[in-house]
Each structure stands twice: as structure tokens, then as C-alpha cells.
Amino acid sequence: MADHQHDSWRIFAFGVWLLQPETLIVAVLQLRWHHVVPYYTQREMEAHIFWLNTGTLLGRLLVSLFIGCIVAAVAKAREMVATLMLSVLLLALTVVGWFNVARLWRERAVPIMFIKLVGIFLIPIGGVMVREVRRVTRARH
Numbered sequence: 625m626a627d628h629q630h631d632s633w634r635i636f637a638f639g640v641w642l643l644q645p646e647t648l649i650v651a652v653l654q655l656r657w658h659h660v661v662p663y664y665t666q667r668e669m670e671a672h673i674f675w676l677n678t679g680t681l682l683g684r685l686l687v688s689l690f691i692g693c694i695v696a697a698v699a700k701a702r703e704m705v706a707t708l709m710l711s712v713l714l715l716a717l718t719v720v721g722w723f724n725v726a727r728l729w730r731e732r733a734v735p736i737m738f739i740k741l742v743g744i745f746l747i748p749i750g751g752v753m754v755r756e757v758r759r760v761t762r763a764r765h
Contacts (some may be wrong), residue, residue, distance in 0.1 A: 692749060711744050
């Protein structure tokens with residue numbers, strides 16, 4: 625019993641780690657530091673910030689696609705229903721959250737909402753990917 629709970633905790637921790645792509649991106653960017661304090665020129669610092677921001681953005685979008693694939697894989701014959709319902713639920717939560725962001729941080733409200741909407745749009749795309757893979761494998765057998 626205790627071993628099963630320990631495995632469940634590991635799976636949960638791995639899932640939480642996957643939902644935070646920033647940790648992985650920062651680890652990749654710090655790979656060449658070798659435990660020293662880095663010295664950056666202005667150009668190197670701008671490149672570091674660019675790759676940090678771009679990597680975090682792409683990581684968040686890939687996590688949305690990955691979540692769509694997982695939800696579709698679990699919902700065997702109802703891939704699109706499950707992923708669309710998840711997207712609608714996240715859209716409602718995002719709109720409510722957007723009003724708080726727009727109230728407190730006006731200049732960043734539109735870019736944040738755009739990124740969230742693209743992520744919400746990628747969840748059903750993950751469902752389509754899983755459905756098409758299943759259709760092709762059924763056609764081959």
C-alpha cells in the first residue's frame with residue numbers, strides 16, 4: 625500500500641513539473657554556466673532574455689497541446705467532446721481571470737489573453753491528433 629502511494633506521489637510530482645516548462649528552459653539556458661556566476665555583455669544578456677521568453681512561451685503552448693493529447697487518449701471514443709469541454713471550461717476561467725489582470729495590469733492584459741487563447745485553442749488540436757492517429761492505426765489493422 626505504501627509503495628503504491630509513493631508511486632502516485634512521483635507521478636503527481638512529474639505532472640506538476642511538466643506544467644512548469646520554465647524550469648526546464650532555465651536549466652537548458654544555464655547548462656554552460658558550470659556553477660559560476662556568469663558575466664554577460666549587453667548582447668549576450670539580450671540573447672539570454674530572448675531565448676528565456678521565447679522558450680517559456682513555446683513551452684506553455686506545448687504543454688497545452690500535450691494536455692489535449694492526454695485528455696483525448698483517456699477519453700477513448702469521445703476525444704473531441706472531452707477536449708472541447710476542457711477548452712470551454714478553461715476559456716471561462718481565463719475570461720474571469722482576464723478581468724482581474726486588466727484591472728491591475730492594463731498594458732499586459734491583451735498579450736496575456738492572446739497567449740492563453742492560443743493555448744486553449746491547442747487543446748482540441750491535441751484531441752484531433754490523437755483521433756487521427758487512432759483512425760490510421762484502426763485502418764491498418
